[in-house]
Amino acid sequence: MVLSLSPSKANFSGSRLTPDMTGLHALKMDTNVVVLGTDNVGKSALTVRFLTRRFIGEYGDIESIYSHNVIVDGREISFNIWDSPYSQELLSESSACEKRIHWADGFVLVYSICDRASFNSVSKQVQSIKAQKDYLGVEKVPIVIVGNKRDLHHRRTVSSEEGRLLALSTDCAFYEVSAAENYHSVLLVFHGLVERIREAKTSLKKPAGIKSIVKSMSAVFARKRTDSL
Numbered sequence: 001m002v003l004s005l006s007p008s009k010a011n012f013s014g015s016r017l018t019p020d021m022t023g024l025h026a027l028k029m030d031t032n033v034v035v036l037g038t039d040n041v042g043k044s045a046l047t048v049r050f051l052t053r054r055f056i057g058e059y060g061d062i063e064s065i066y067s068h069n070v071i072v073d074g075r076e077i078s079f080n081i082w083d084s085p086y087s088q089e090l091l092s093e094s095s096a097c098e099k100r101i102h103w104a105d106g107f108v109l110v111y112s113i114c115d116r117a118s119f120n121s122v123s124k125q126v127q128s129i130k131a132q133k134d135y136l137g138v139e140k141v142p143i144v145i146v147g148n149k150r151d152l153h154h155r156r157t158v159s160s161e162e163g164r165l166l167a168l169s170t171d172c173a174f175y176e177v178s179a180a181e182n183y184h185s186v187l188l189v190f191h192g193l194v195e196r197i198r199e200a201k202t203s204l205k206k207p208a209g210i211k212s213i214v215k216s217m218s219a220v221f222a223r224k225r226t227d228s229l
């Protein structure tokens, strides 16, 4: 069966905080997520599981941006999720690929625990994303690495330890899931990514704060030095 969900128009301005209509202190976060990985690893299965709580089985070659609202830690998160079939351009610097990387605030990189080649390509994807974001002046890139098809443990060729180590060495979060069998673990993937996106936003603000403290301290010291002359 081929799934047909009607994708909605995504906001291309990136993640932002907007005042919640109910007022007070609640804020809504609007965030763009791209799901990447080689073919057949379960990118669409994972996305659709998150959107609908269901596993359909066959997904076809659909490229879509879906909108989905969830509450994470009491705050409404509005996801725009871009899921596309694998293509070789993923690792290249084609404009389509650059556009996706530019657009995204966070990334879900999927491999299959039964497919070593899909795992091997994850580190290249991380490098490629980080290099392009670095070029755009983004220091901290929220990335979650996901080992999918955990239910097929008898066909496993990538150990959990290898996945965990890769995530550790590339400063990414790591999850092993089965899109086929479990909704909750898939939910945790997206919650984990939101956490990272929030952290990245906070760390973006910090350098400016430190900079301004250093600036005002040097101004004070400079004044003292000239006073004492």
Ligand SMILES: Nc1nc2c(ncn2[C@@H]2O[C@H](COP(=O)(O)OP(=O)(O)OP(=O)(O)O)[C@@H](O)[C@H]2O)c(=O)[nH]1
Pocket: 037, 038, 039, 040, 041, 042, 043, 044, 045, 046, 056, 057, 058, 059, 060, 061, 084, 085, 086, 148, 149, 150, 151, 152, 177, 178, 179, 180, 181
């Ligand atoms: N056993 C098992 N099969 C899965 C799981 N996730 C996905 N599949 C199956 O793997 C196949 C590929 O899943 P897709 O979600 O279409 O993979 P994809 O990464 O989107 O593939 P492309 O769009 O072609 O790049 C389908 O037959 C799914 O039913 C899983 O967790 N366990």
Ligand SMILES: [Mg+2]
Pocket: 043, 044, 045, 059, 060, 061, 062, 084, 085, 086
């Ligand atoms: Mg797909």
